[in-house]
Amino acid sequence: MNLSGPDPIKDNRLRFDHFEDKLFNKTPRLPAMGWNSWNAFGSGNTEELTKAMVFKIKELELDKLGYKYIVLDDGCYHPERIDGHLKADEVKFPSGFKAMADFVHGHNLKFGMYNDIGTRLCSGAEVGIYRHEKTDCEDYIKWAIDFLKVDNCYYMWDNATFADPGNAKYSFAPNIRSIYFAGKTYPAAGYADITGTCASVEYGYIDYVTSIGTFDGTAPEHSPVGSRSSELVFEVEIDEPGEFELVVTYASGKKEGVGGWLQVAVNSDVVFDEMLPDTGSPETFKDSAPIKLRFTEPGFNKLRIMNHRRQENTLLSYSKIRRELEAAGDRDIVFSICEWGKTQPQNWGHKVGDSWRILNDITFQVGSDGNPGTAKWEDDYTTSITSQYNKAVIMDEFSGLDKGWNDPDMLVIGMDGISDTMCRTHMAMWCMLNAPLMLGLDLRRISKGDALYNIISNKDLIALDQDPLGIQAKRIFTTVCCTRPDKEYIRDNKRTDVLVKPLANGDIAIGFFNLDQESQSNDISMDIDMLISALGGKIINKDAFLNAGNFRIKDLLAGEESESSDRSFGSGILNPCDCKVLRITPLP
Amino acid sequence: MTTERFITELCQISGTDPDGIYIKGRKEGWLEAADEVSKDTQITRKIAARIIHMYLLKVLHVNDLDISGAKELKDLYDCRVCANHIAQAYMRGIMNAKDLKRDGGFLWFDLNSTDDDAEVMAQLSRLSSIADSSLI
Numbered sequence: 001m002n003l004s005g006p007d008p009i010k011d012n013r014l015r016f017d018h019f020e021d022k023l024f025n026k027t028p029r030l031p032a033m034g035w036n037s038w039n040a041f042g043s044g045n046t047e048e049l050t051k052a053m054v055f056k057i058k059e060l061e062l063d064k065l066g067y068k069y070i071v072l073d074d075g076c077y078h079p080e081r082i083d084g085h086l087k088a089d090e091v092k093f094p095s096g097f098k099a100m101a102d103f104v105h106g107h108n109l110k111f112g113m114y115n116d117i118g119t120r121l122c123s124g125a126e127v128g129i130y131r132h133e134k135t136d137c138e139d140y141i142k143w144a145i146d147f148l149k150v151d152n153c154y155y156m157w158d159n160a161t162f163a164d165p166g167n168a169k170y171s172f173a174p175n176i177r178s179i180y181f182a183g184k185t186y187p188a189a190g191y192a193d194i195t196g197t198c199a200s201v202e203y204g205y206i207d208y209v210t211s212i213g214t215f216d217g218t219a220p221e222h223s224p225v226g227s228r229s230s231e232l233v234f235e236v237e238i239d240e241p242g243e244f245e246l247v248v249t250y251a252s253g254k255k256e257g258v259g260g261w262l263q264v265a266v267n268s269d270v271v272f273d274e275m276l277p278d279t280g281s282p283e284t285f286k287d288s289a290p291i292k293l294r295f296t297e298p299g300f301n302k303l304r305i306m307n308h309r310r311q312e313n314t315l316l317s318y319s320k321i322r323r324e325l326e327a328a329g330d331r332d333i334v335f336s337i338c339e340w341g342k343t344q345p346q347n348w349g350h351k352v353g354d355s356w357r358i359l360n361d362i363t364f365q366v367g368s369d370g371n372p373g374t375a376k377w378e379d380d381y382t383t384s385i386t387s388q389y390n391k392a393v394i395m396d397e398f399s400g401l402d403k404g405w406n407d408p409d410m411l412v413i414g415m416d417g418i419s420d421t422m423c424r425t426h427m428a429m430w431c432m433l434n435a436p437l438m439l440g441l442d443l444r445r446i447s448k449g450d451a452l453y454n455i456i457s458n459k460d461l462i463a464l465d466q467d468p469l470g471i472q473a474k475r476i477f478t479t480v481c482c483t484r485p486d487k488e489y490i491r492d493n494k495r496t497d498v499l500v501k502p503l504a505n506g507d508i509a510i511g512f513f514n515l516d517q518e519s520q521s522n523d524i525s526m527d528i529d530m531l532i533s534a535l536g537g538k539i540i541n542k543d544a545f546l547n548a549g550n551f552r553i554k555d556l557l558a559g560e561e562s563e564s565s566d567r568s569f570g571s572g573i574l575n576p577c578d579c580k581v582l583r584i585t586p587l588p
Numbered sequence: 589m590t591t592e593r594f595i596t597e598l599c600q601i602s603g604t605d606p607d608g609i610y611i612k613g614r615k616e617g618w619l620e621a622a623d624e625v626s627k628d629t630q631i632t633r634k635i636a637a638r639i640i641h642m643y644l645l646k647v648l649h650v651n652d653l654d655i656s657g658a659k660e661l662k663d664l665y666d667c668r669v670c671a672n673h674i675a676q677a678y679m680r681g682i683m684n685a686k687d688l689k690r691d692g693g694f695l696w697f698d699l700n701s702t703d704d705d706a707e708v709m710a711q712l713s714r715l716s717s718i719a720d721s722s723l724i
Contacts, residue, residue, distance in 0.1 A: 043669065044617045044642075074669065079622035089621050091614040122669045124622055124635075153668075161668055219665075364671035365655060368617065368645060374652065381665060 005275060006157040006170060006313045013351070014316050016229065016308035017268055023351040024322055028401040030466050031355065031436045032147065032334050034069025034112070036410050039373060039440025042366040043075030043123050046092040047100060049369060049442075054107050056443035063109060065457055066466055067439060069147045069334065070104045071112030072097075079125040086115075086127055086136055097143045105144065112147025112334070113140060117317040118154035122161065128154055129321060137324035145333060150321060152339035157313040159216075159256060160342060172213035172259030173232075173307035174250035174276060177206060177285045181236055181246050181303065192234045192305075199230030206285065211257040214310040217341035218360045220380075220387050223489035224395055228344040231306035238295050245290040248305065253282035265304040266293055273309075314343045318352045336407070336436070346395055350403035355436050358395065362388050362409035365417075372441065375412035377422050377517065377577055378493050385412065385426045386493050386515050392433050393475050393497065394487055399434055401470035407436050413455055414441030420451045424557060425513060425579040427455050431465035432473040432499050432511045432581065460556040460583065464501060464509050469540065473501035473511060476534040477526065486534075496520050496574060500531050503583070506541030509556075512571035512580045525570040541586065548586035556581040563587065589708045592627035594636060595619070597709065598643065601716040618642035633683065634670045634699035636708065640682055640715055641673040648719050653679045661685055661697045674699060682714045 009015060013023050035053055037045035054070060057063055076097075078087040088096045097113065104111040115121065115136065116128040129136050129150070140148060153161045159168040176188040186192065189207035194200070199211045214229040215222045222228070238244065252260035264272035272291050279286045295301055318337055325333055337345055337353035340360045349356030360382040367373030376384040388408035395406045411430065413423040430437060439456060446452045477498040478485045485497075499511040508531060514520045532545055539545070553569065554561045557580065571580050589597075595613070599606040610627075613619030618639065626635075644650040658664055658675035665671060674697050677683040688694040703711070 043620065075620070079620070079625050089614075091611065091621065123620070124669075161666065360665065361668050364665070364668060364675075365652065366672065368642075371645060371652065374654075381659075 003156055006309065007316065009273065009312055009316060014312055014319065015270060016311060019311075019348045019351070021351075023319060024326070026354070027332060028470075029334065029354060030401070030468070030470060031405045031434050032069050032336070033066040033437040033466070034071060034110070034147070034439070035067060035443065036071040036073050036112075036149075036438040036440060038073035039363065039366050039410050039412060039415065040442050042368055044368045045072060045075060047095055050100065051103060053443050054104060054109060057109065058107055060443065060446065060448055060453065060457070062457065065459060065462055067437070069110045069112050069438070071114065071147055071149060071438065072100070073114045073149065074121050074123045074151070076114070077121065077125050077127050079127070081127055081132070084132070084135055086139055101144045110146035111144065112149065113143070113145050114149045114151065116151040116153050117314070117321070117339075118152065118156060118160065118163065120154040120162070122151050122153035130156065130317070133320045133324045134327075137321060138328045140325065141328040141331065144331065146331065147334040147336065148321070148325070149336040149338050150318065152314070152342060155314075155317075158310055158342065160339075166254035168256050169252070169254040169259040169275070170261050170313065171307070171310040172211065172257055173262050173305065174252040174260055174279070175202070175208045175210045175258050175282055176212065176232055176305055177208045177249040177251070179234060179246060179248050179303070179305065180287075181234070182238060182244055186234050186236070188232055192232045194230055194232060196227035196230035198228065199232065206283070208251070208285070212305065213257075213259065213307045214344055216256060217344050217358070220359060220382050220391065220491065224341070224344065224346055224358065224391055225487050225489065228347070229308060229311070231304050234303040234305070235300050236303050237300050238298055240298055241296050242294070244293050244295060246293050246303070247290055248288040249285050250276060250279065250288060251282050251285045252276060252279045258282045259307065261307050261309050263306045263308060264291060264293070265306065266295060267302050311343045311348055314339055314345075315348045315352065322352050341391070346398035346406065350398070353404055355405040355407040357407045357409060358391050359388055359409070363412055363415065367415065367442065369442070372445070373415045374417040375415040376417055385418070385422065385429070389429050389433070390489070390491050392435065393499065394489060396472040396474050396486070399472045405434050405436060406472070408433065410438040410440040412440060414445060414452050419577070420455070421575065422577045423452070423455050425577055427458065428461055428511060428557065428579050428581050429513060431461040432501055432509065434465055434470065434472040437462070437465055458556065460554065460559070461581065464503070464556075464581075467503045469502060469504035471502050471538055473499040473509070474534060475499050476531070477524070479524070494518070496524060496571065498524060498526055500534055502535050502539045504540065506544055507583055507585045508535065508539065508545075510569055510582045510584065512574060514574035514576065514578050517576045519576055520571070520574040523570045523572055525568045528567045528569070544586040548588070550587040552585040552587055554583040556583055589631055589705050590628055591623055591631045591635065594631045594639070594708060595623065597712055598639070598715070601712050602647070602719060616646050618646040630702045631708070632700050632702055633697065634667055634674060636703070636711065637677040637683055637699070638670055638673040640711065641676040643715070644676065644680075644718065650718060652676055655679060660695050662694060663697050663699060667699055670699065680718060682711050682718070
């Protein structure tokens with residue numbers, strides 16, 4: 001197995017500068033809905049349990065509401081390849097995956113599986129797809145899968161979970177002290193422009209620029225909005241086009257913020273993309289060998305010192321899988337990217353996937369047969385409903401029918417640790433955010449008409465998630481001090497948010513979400529003109545709203561409908577962690 | 589200590605016949621196929637934590653504790669699939685953490701390391717105490 005370094009990038013569409021360009025002809029599709037084994041059973045899922053879930057989905061008629069994908073998550077494979085192929089764990093899935101797929105398809109449902117872009121799965125099973133993309137994708141097609149979730153553990157070219165922390169050497173450029181170009185030395189600190197907010201200048205005995213690369217988005221600290229990557233850009237002047245030499249004075253490391261991989265671009269052309277020799281420490285500066293650069297334009301040019309490989313390597317790995325699925329005869333497979341937001345997939349996920357996880361897991365206390373597991377409303381890490389919501393709610397610009405969906409992880413409805421109110425609000429949030437709706441509970445615990453069933457089967461909320469217009473709600477107001485509610489990353493949960501979402505039939509949905517574990521003290525009222533203004537050109541039927549004499553208002557949680565000529569819509573007093581979601585129809 | 593010996597010792601303290609334990613444990617849900625495949629390798633702390641936690645759940649029917657207290661482990665979230673296993677083994681006092689700065693300044697579970705035989709036996713003994721109390 002080649003672990004000597006990431007593959008060269010031969011297709012410019014995989015480059016940072018081309019993240020907005022298309023890579024595949026993707027089928028526009030709405031967020032996936034179904035059941036995934038992880039939150040319900042962790043590594044303990046079995047054929048018997050999966051069949052029981054299929055029977056319950058049919059009994060509860062959840063498939064008629066859209067819950068169609070039955071996805072086997074981690075823990076289902078034999079821990080080693082057999083003759084180079086993936087194989088089912090013979091105790092958990094004695095009939096094998098094809099039989100499981102046939103069973104699921106026999107019930108008019110769709111079948112999904114799981115793998116990992118690294119050498120192993122997160123559970124440790126040594127069956128990661130790396131260097132087996134062709135074989136595995138051919139097998140997946142033979143097994144007739146309809147959905148593939150691909151994780152990011154044991155990844156070779158980044159310091160991902162279980163990977164060597166020293167892999168950060170691939171993800172960041174070295175510390176840069178200066179460059180020598182065309183007979184002149186240019187200091188990095190104080191002379192060059194630093195783009196983005198990741199890199200910074202370290203002042204000391206030697207001034208240098210560090211953290212040239214991309215923020216790790218796995219944990220909740222950083223906003224997903226704005227430039228998440230940094231470059232060091234020198235503006236250099238040349239008299240005549242021609243070949244020049246560049247020498248970089250650098251110090252390399254193997255940790256987050258300082259690596260050894262350097263990319264150099266002249267304007268938009270990447271001309272160097274390699275690992276530099278190790279200098280021994282992040283403070284030991286040495287000169288690189290001369291790097292030959294060709295300039296085609298006289299005058300001022302941009303010389304970019306950078307490393308976008310954290311994003312590019314991960315995109316390359318996922319794109320290989322998609323390419324092999326298509327080569328093997330892709331049967332309209334939903335491709336679920338699960339790299340936990342680490343490499344800012346909101347920038348590139350649309351090129352290859354149908355959805356992309358935005359953070360680490362929503363819970364680490366998953367269930368098992370007889371144990372529902374535990375979830376939280378709030379937490380200082382990613383493991384809570386509000387941690388996921390707080391990031392997803394400002395990510396609407398990245399999602400859409402022509403792109404894919406931000407994935408704030410699978411639903412935790414039905415787990416211990418959260419009330420029915422929290423579950424209801426969780427469902428409403430995910431539907432307003434156009435998130436994939438993957439149930440994560442043991443469905444044998446619910447019956448038609450009970451509290452959990454009523455939450456997951458709310459047709460009006462599901463209709464928001466599955467609305468064919470495919471526009472994620474935008475946050476237009478929040479009760480904490482904030483100048484850009486649609487962009488600012490807010491982690492203080494003592495607040496109420498107002499979200500608005502345009503719908504295909506010309507209606508709009510308004511969501512009031514009290515994230516606080518105390519009751520909200522005031523009614524929040526939103527004027528129709530403010531809602532229209534906030535939606536801009538995304539609203540389908542602007543004139544109907546402007547000219548409306550009356551409005552039909554449906555409270556999607558209470559199920560009550562009313563008509564009103566009032567041009568503002570209020571939250572009422574919301575209980576702790578509660579919400580109100582209204583669907584507004586303009587009437588003459 | 590190898591994974592196999594760990595499982596054998598666990599069987600002995602619980603009075604279980606170790607014959608056919610890999611299949612039995614997998615059917616009961618507290619062992620994984622990988623445990624048999626890797627039976628001759630030294631058991632890491634994260635694997636020991638998984639087996640201990642799943643044994644508590646599946647054999648002893650001991651419910652999970654709240655894991656908030658385990659957040660003091662600086663490397664708890666380094667392992668998404670075993671965070672709860674580690675937290676449960678730690679919160680129940682079965683497996684300890686290293687205090688790298690003393691006085692609780694930097695608690696480190698060190699999930700990929702191994703323990704010496706005496707420490708592993710002490711862990712199994714503590715598990716046995718919980719088993720005894722769960723029978724009361």
